[in-house]
Amino acid sequence: MDIIVLKPKTKKEEINRIAKKLKRWGLTANLSKGTERTIIGVIGDTSKITEDEENAIRSMVGVEDVMRILKPYKLASRDFRSKDTTISIMGHTLGSKKIHVIAGPCAVENKTILINIGKKVREAGASFIRGGAFKPRTSPYSFQGLGEEGLKYLAHVKKQTGLPVVTELMDPRDIDVVVKYADIIQIGARNMQNFRLLLEVGMCKKPVLLKRGLSATIKEWLMAAEYIMSKGNQNVILCERGIRTFETATRNTLDLSSVPVLKNLTHLPIFVDPSHGVGKMELVAPMAKAAVAVGTDGLLIEVHTNPEEALSDGEQSLRPHDFRKLMKELKPIAAAVGREI
Amino acid sequence: MDIIVLKPKTKKEEINRIAKKLKRWGLTANLSKGTERTIIGVIGDTSKITEDEENAIRSMVGVEDVMRILKPYKLASRDFRSKDTTISIMGHTLGSKKIHVIAGPCAVENKTILINIGKKVREAGASFIRGGAFKPRTSPYSFQGLGEEGLKYLAHVKKQTGLPVVTELMDPRDIDVVVKYADIIQIGARNMQNFRLLLEVGMCKKPVLLKRGLSATIKEWLMAAEYIMSKGNQNVILCERGIRTFETATRNTLDLSSVPVLKNLTHLPIFVDPSHGVGKMELVAPMAKAAVAVGTDGLLIEVHTNPEEALSDGEQSLRPHDFRKLMKELKPIAAAVGREI
Amino acid sequence: MDIIVLKPKTKKEEINRIAKKLKRWGLTANLSKGTERTIIGVIGDTSKITEDEENAIRSMVGVEDVMRILKPYKLASRDFRSKDTTISIMGHTLGSKKIHVIAGPCAVENKTILINIGKKVREAGASFIRGGAFKPRTSPYSFQGLGEEGLKYLAHVKKQTGLPVVTELMDPRDIDVVVKYADIIQIGARNMQNFRLLLEVGMCKKPVLLKRGLSATIKEWLMAAEYIMSKGNQNVILCERGIRTFETATRNTLDLSSVPVLKNLTHLPIFVDPSHGVGKMELVAPMAKAAVAVGTDGLLIEVHTNPEEALSDGEQSLRPHDFRKLMKELKPIAAAVGREI
């Protein structure tokens, strides 16, 4: 059931043209005259009406507005699947009572440093190691990542620590090599609407961590998840990482309200990345605590043994010592909201 | 010390004019030639340079940019006063270990309902009753508040329950009547840059709860606090209540990162209003928990015995039962961050 | 006619409660069951439903969403009055074929300078002199205006040049003195939702130039106009002056699309203020040209004989020479869109 609002004084033949168009799509127009506006209630399965068709109606003479009642995503929707999705990876169940932490450096830089970080974050209680081998950088003159060499270092850390690997895919041409090494494939914020990349990870079987785009609404974010799911891969994890606003005191504005909003709309697990969300190391711990209190299923935290020498995002990385302290401090908060970490 | 960046190929006489202007203000220009840009370091007490004077320099021929190093606010700054400000009201100390909760309806509507709400929120652990007698409404056709009659109802509830009163001032002409009844004067988000109102509350002695404007940066918010403090009233409480972004799933985007950012920049107590921040009752509880975890000094929560009949903001008000449940759930989170509630 | 969308599996008694509430308001509920959602069409004069009542319905059990079909403003709406409003002041008709230009300094600083500016802008073709005697400044340490003294200078310029006066009102307590000197009362962006100020100017007879708030939607802006008009003053001029976005290259983002959008929605005259919109003098001329091309009814441009010494907003003020040049360059553009200047 959708609603078409007509302009005042719309002519009968204009209404007939709309009704005819709907009929061609197997739908029925149900006219209601109000005191100031006439509306058409569209009867039938309107979930089949695409955005394009909606816009086509919107462009017809006599139409003032079209109001959609159904959500444009299905597979990602809680209407479609009411039970929470859980994703199991090497003994870790994402979306369960336990809050999982993905930790590691922004970029993979060096094998020794990475192993060191891996050991430290495992000891502190992280379940996954993260690190970018392919890096999306705003400047062509910045460090672009080590490529497959970096993925090999991650594999080495996995062997040494038992931590499964989370790493980013930027280019559909790298899918095979990333799938070979990653346990979770990360899609970065700047690629949230790189639709070809979404289709590509939709066709593989690895879980996908889908970061929210800088200016993506929650609806658009769920549509991006729908892209992946529509190709067969139901293992999508959403990751809030801050949106762009007018405020410049923080790198982005971490929208923690997206967590309970998403819990209502979708069955998919939801993570929060406070490191990118705020961009300053001293703000990471309080925001991680808030994320646990608000109901996140997991955290993604940047950790580096030497932030001053990090090739990427040093200013927002925790030192292992601070990460360990944070992990301890999160425990009673998790318990307070009926979770564990 | 401020920095003036010159355009490439600025002429000597243009530089001299800038130096002369600075000299007139008792400052010295210190020229540094780099390979691509020449800059002027301004030596002396640049904290006296107003925004106007900064802009005057910016408009001079040859000037590309002016970079300020000092913050434009002083009294509100932690540089000025490193110790946390605490504010004592009828035995409650705001800005202390204890997290205080201000609860009540959006608008004062009716004496019986208000007393009922007051009793319920006090039992549940609130320290203050709130309620608007003067209401800023986006529509002239909406309920505008009961005026002094409403303030009298609040006074009555205070007598009955012992809860001090928080209520909004919208118009400098109402200051006397509001001061008479309020224990904390609220300045609403839409009036955060109503500078005459700020000066007015700066000249009275009542503590002021200053809500963040919908599109106010943290710097502008602190400048608004500075307005109040510059007139002598140091008892300012900042209240985060969400900013305007492109996201429409929530009424506003509650920027919880403002709490730790402010804790670094200012000594003033910081409250969070999750009710206006999200605008939907089912999101209030998780965001209140996150606010406690992130380090807030207090909460402002809308409670109504019958949200369906509320004359204002019913869709974001908790029922007393849900408020009581929330207060209990906040306790272990407060404890986890070294606070009590 | 409004639409209430019900949650899936809403119970019959919940629907009955909604229907009963509507009945109490003199409206009828018309139930339509779709394949996935049931909706209630509200029959009757729904224009009487206030925002509060809308929210009350939104908070009822079983309600997923409420969709309004009618606009919340009436007097300001083109549905209410299809003919363009024109406003006549000392022989100038705002909202007519002629594009009017309001020019002058940001703040009134000095009588001699002001007279000089007044003469120059009149020669160049401006119809009104502007200048602030009461200034809303983000810092309490910035120049706050000369007060009534400044208004007297404006009156003096009016006498000397014949230019009617546009000046800002910030405080309802200043209304009498401002009305005495102003031909158009300006309500600044930061006061667009200072509802008491709006009611005050609504009760006087002087035309009001209502600037768009920094984060105001077009709907909220028209609601602010409605406030004024609801008190009897129909002479409201809307003035686009830029909105706050994430972009920092300009002071604000001048939203020129608001002009044609407003031309569809309202009968009120629309002005554009490129000076505040961009905040940099070299951008004022191209944006003024664009504003004329897009269909503005007038411009508000800051002009100062010596921007480097201006006490406010020097960096965005044109020198008289540049203003004269701009006025000439605007003529063929105005002609190209069927206007004159």
Added chain:
Amino acid sequence: MDIIVLKPKTKKEEINRIAKKLKRWGLTANLSKGTERTIIGVIGDTSKITEDEENAIRSMVGVEDVMRILKPYKLASRDFRSKDTTISIMGHTLGSKKIHVIAGPCAVENKTILINIGKKVREAGASFIRGGAFKPRTSPYSFQGLGEEGLKYLAHVKKQTGLPVVTELMDPRDIDVVVKYADIIQIGARNMQNFRLLLEVGMCKKPVLLKRGLSATIKEWLMAAEYIMSKGNQNVILCERGIRTFETATRNTLDLSSVPVLKNLTHLPIFVDPSHGVGKMELVAPMAKAAVAVGTDGLLIEVHTNPEEALSDGEQSLRPHDFRKLMKELKPIAAAVGREI
């Protein structure tokens, strides 16, 4: 020359560590003590400092802020090349006195319709035909484009009309086929920071039309152009198409001030796409006029013979008749700003 602002009470050994780090990069630290802050002026060629290195300094103990004086882009900068870049394609010179218009449907749907549109827009004065064969759509259930078949239709229209072809590349794997048919390769807003795609078009010789991202600052947009140019392709055309703001009355907020801002910062040609910028057909003509008045080098306008049946973006497409009318109306405005169309 860059500036490092130190925190109050920074220790000598902390300053020494910073100085040592700078020395390793071949730079010298020049300490200036002010009354309230000490700053380090960095002497030497700081243009080599990457964003990563800047952030590494930002994360050092004792550092409060880092201020960059030089722009992070070079090849795209007017400092690097002061003369306007012009791009010649089949006799059309982009970036010259003549304003060029790219017109056509959003998506290529059907050969006959496309030829018809091509003929109509050529007659009306367009210089290029546009049409998407690969379409980035927010829903996986929307029409995704005809692929190479669509490119062949464009080639056919080019043959019949002589109009060179502008079409979008979404996936680096499609570069060969797109290069084969396109005269200008379009990079869409959602791919503005798809860095692999940028590198790919940087390595080919075809001119690139780079649309501004929905939440991209002008600086980030120029950095995206720098990506392309850093690989050897200097023929980049920037295209403003609206940014995401809180306003929902238009699809996006077309930021026309970006045109004069960019004219100062870069030598590259700048186009404006009013169709996507506003998203409603009745707003396209006024915004196109404003774009010409503000100084654009070209326009990108969606035209469709039957918007009601368009498979994509029908609601913002002009009918050929309206497009022809608009082209005529643009002529005197172009003349008024010293251009032709």
